[in-house]
Amino acid sequence: MNKNHYRYVLRLGDNALILGQRMTEWCGHSPFLEEDIAMANCALDHIGRARLLLSYAGEIEGEGRSEDDLAFIRSDREFENFLLCELPIGDYAFTMARQYLLDTYHYHLFTGLISSTDVTLSAIAHKAIKETTYHMNRSRDWVLRLGDGTEESHGRIQIALERMWNYTDELFEVDSVDVEMAAEAIAPDPELLQSRWQADITATLKKATLVVPEKKWSLSGGRDGLHTEAMGYLLSEMQYLQRAYPGLSW
Amino acid sequence: MLEDHLPLWEVFVRGRRGLDHKHIGSLHASDASQAMKSARDTYTRRQEGISIWVVKADDIHASQFENNASFFDPAEDKVYRHPTFYEVPEELKL
Numbered sequence: 001m002n003k004n005h006y007r008y009v010l011r012l013g014d015n016a017l018i019l020g021q022r023m024t025e026w027c028g029h030s031p032f033l034e035e036d037i038a039m040a041n042c043a044l045d046h047i048g049r050a051r052l053l054l055s056y057a058g059e060i061e062g063e064g065r066s067e068d069d070l071a072f073i074r075s076d077r078e079f080e081n082f083l084l085c086e087l088p089i090g091d092y093a094f095t096m097a098r099q100y101l102l103d104t105y106h107y108h109l110f111t112g113l114i115s116s117t118d119v120t121l122s123a124i125a126h127k128a129i130k131e132t133t134y135h136m137n138r139s140r141d142w143v144l145r146l147g148d149g150t151e152e153s154h155g156r157i158q159i160a161l162e163r164m165w166n167y168t169d170e171l172f173e174v175d176s177v178d179v180e181m182a183a184e185a186i187a188p189d190p191e192l193l194q195s196r197w198q199a200d201i202t203a204t205l206k207k208a209t210l211v212v213p214e215k216k217w218s219l220s221g222g223r224d225g226l227h228t229e230a231m232g233y234l235l236s237e238m239q240y241l242q243r244a245y246p247g248l249s250w
Numbered sequence: 251m252l253e254d255h256l257p258l259w260e261v262f263v264r265g266r267r268g269l270d271h272k273h274i275g276s277l278h279a280s281d282a283s284q285a286m287k288s289a290r291d292t293y294t295r296r297q298e299g300i301s302i303w304v305v306k307a308d309d310i311h312a313s314q315f316e317n318n319a320s321f322f323d324p325a326e327d328k329v330y331r332h333p334t335f336y337e338v339p340e341e342l343k344l
Contacts, residue, residue: 032256034277038291138287145280 004180006060007080008187009121010070011177011223013053014081017071018231019102020046021238025089038138042099045131052124072242076231083222084167086231093146093153094160100139101164101201105171106132108196112188121186140204147208158210165213170220171197258307259285261292263299271303279304 023043030036054067084102089095110132113125146153172194181187205212221227241248256278262271274293279285285304294302313321329335 032278034279034288034292037295038288041291041295134290141283141287145284 004177007177008181009057011080016046017050018081019085072239077225080223093156096142097160100143103136103139104200107136117185144208147210162213169218259304261289262303264301
């Protein structure tokens, strides 16, 4: 097994799973019915993507772990998602701002992964890019609406951006996994990802009359299994059934 | 309140093999772009269609039920308006 290859795919899967889990928290609680259905739809796209990626990670690992084993019987230290994915949902402004930052990240990531030398990742990217293009259009629309909306909506989304901004460096951190994956052309160049992401985000925030927050400090560690307090609560809810009744199916 | 900020829209969807858009339901949205996205998520998530129209419900002018007697009943005894009543000339028969 190539450990770096395994971790790269696992990280992609964990990001999809944890963000998808957060999005499902809105089910039945969104501001209005149409939004509720749309949010659940997009959440399911993420869960579906997590299934493909975690199954593939298990395959690379070669120790017989299934997508379910990886999703439901790992502890927080073994998850390698971005901290940004696990932050609590906050208000709708926080949720949609985070969706937009991550949808744009995923848009450029999957665009790059389409030409990956890993044919499985390339196939997953082909499927994911269509979903992500829609997700990004949807969340960008909300950033524009809220930013260029009322005084209250503008204030809320500006605060939301400031609260999450210090977690965005982690999206472009480079460690030995990224170096090897980029060298083998399995993953796209992280620097290119960052410059494309930054250009899009800056343009949208400007159009939304929002200010790109100043980075005062930077938090990371999620990709090495060091998570925020919120992660434990998320996992205990997500994993409860498999922990309480191991192997249960329906 | 809801109607002020999120007016009602009617949604029409054309199926994969359909030739015409059929009314499929309605939804609330603040403008056409949001209505289009919500229509996609609400009414085409099970592959129901490949084309969507959204129309503001206010822009639809409907016939009124109380006018039905004068509007539709007069057609009842005019079966001769169906083309089956015309005799096709011999020359045109195959």
